[in-house]
Amino acid sequence: MRTLSDHIFDLIQNSINAGAQNIHVVVEEDIPNNLFKICIKDDGHGIKPEHLSRVKDTFFTTRPRGKRHVGLGLALMDATCQRSGGNLAIDSEYRRGTTITATMKHDHTDRPPIGDIPDMFASLMSSTVENKILWTLEHIYNGKRYTLKNRATKDDLNLFSYTEPGAREKLYELIIRKEEEIHH
Ligand SMILES: Nc1ncnc2c1ncn2[C@@H]1O[C@H](COP(=O)(O)OP(=O)(O)O)[C@@H](O)[C@H]1O
Ligand SMILES: [Mg+2]
Numbered sequence: 001m002r003t004l005s006d007h008i009f010d011l012i013q014n015s016i017n018a019g020a021q022n023i024h025v026v027v028e029e030d031i032p033n034n035l036f037k038i039c040i041k042d043d044g045h046g047i048k049p050e051h052l053s054r055v056k057d058t059f060f061t062t063r064p065r066g067k068r069h070v071g072l073g074l075a076l077m078d079a080t081c082q083r084s085g086g087n088l089a090i091d092s093e094y095r096r097g098t099t100i101t102a103t104m105k106h107d108h109t110d111r112p113p114i115g116d117i118p119d120m121f122a123s124l125m126s127s128t129v130e131n132k133i134l135w136t137l138e139h140i141y142n143g144k145r146y147t148l149k150n151r152a153t154k155d156d157l158n159l160f161s162y163t164e165p166g167a168r169e170k171l172y173e174l175i176i177r178k179e180e181e182i183h184h
Contacts, residue, residue: 001113002080002112003114003116004027004036004038004112004113004115005115005116005117005119005120006115007038007076007077007080007102008025008027008038008040009120009123009124010073010076010077011073011077012025012040014074014098015042015044015098016044017044018042018044018045018046018098019044019045020042020043020044020133021043021133021134022043022136023040023042023124023133023134023135023136024039024041024042024135024136024138025039025040025041025124025136025137026039026138026139027114027117027138027139027140028139028140029106029114029139029141029142030106030142030143031106031142032142034105035103035104035105035106036084036086036104036106037101037104038100038101038102038103040099041097042097042098043097044097044098045094046094046098047090047094047098049094052090052092055090056075056078056088057071057075059071059075060074060075074088074090074100077100077102080102080104080110080111081103083108083110084104084105084110084112085111086102086104086105088100088102089102089103117139117175117179118172118175121137121148122175124137125137125148125153125171126162126163126168126171134149135148135150136148136149139178139179139182140182141182141183144181146178146179146181146182148175148178150162153171153174157170157171157174
């Protein structure tokens with residue numbers, strides 16, 4: 001089964017494909033208001049106005065067609081949101097960037113499990129060196145939050161680089177600790 005972390009990871013590939021340099025991800029859980037919200041904001045090349053109404057369509061893609069299945073990322077997320085009592089909003093300004101906001105009812109039986117947020121965040125942050133992306137990764141749980149940013153997190157961990165041996169493990173452990181903090 002596709003977890004919400006899998007969906008997020010997949011949608012971030014769109015931002016990377018769009019040449020984004022800054023990507024802001026917010027995962028927000030608000031139990032009192034029965035809300036699960038995911039927001040991905042990028043400064044990539046955006047979506048052409050004439051494509052905006054079609055990007056959620058199954059198999060719509062502007063990527064060159066290869067052997068892999070394409071055009072499903074937004075369609076699957078949209079279907080998941082609708083099944084789970086929410087929706088998927090896409091706000092994009094051509095040449096400026098895109099914001100994707102997915103909402104679901106937190107307690108809905110069709111809402112997929114959240115999946116492994118620490119693993120997903122650690123993968124994104126430690127891929128930084130190759131793709132030169134500045135990340136802001138946040139998880140909010142009933143108003144308590146943590147934020148990861150490339151530079152600050154690297155300093156927190158006393159790392160020279162996210163590629164040095166053991167960096168990914170240290171990062172993963174840090175995120176696990178931050179997860180524990182917001183859940184208390
Ligand atoms: N963050 C984004 N920035 C720019 N274009 C995007 C973004 N997300 C989606 N798109 C556009 O929507 C299309 C459909 O996205 P998606 O459903 O994930 O399928 P795919 O990634 O296989 O093309 C993409 O081909 C692209 O044109
Ligand atoms: Mg995609």
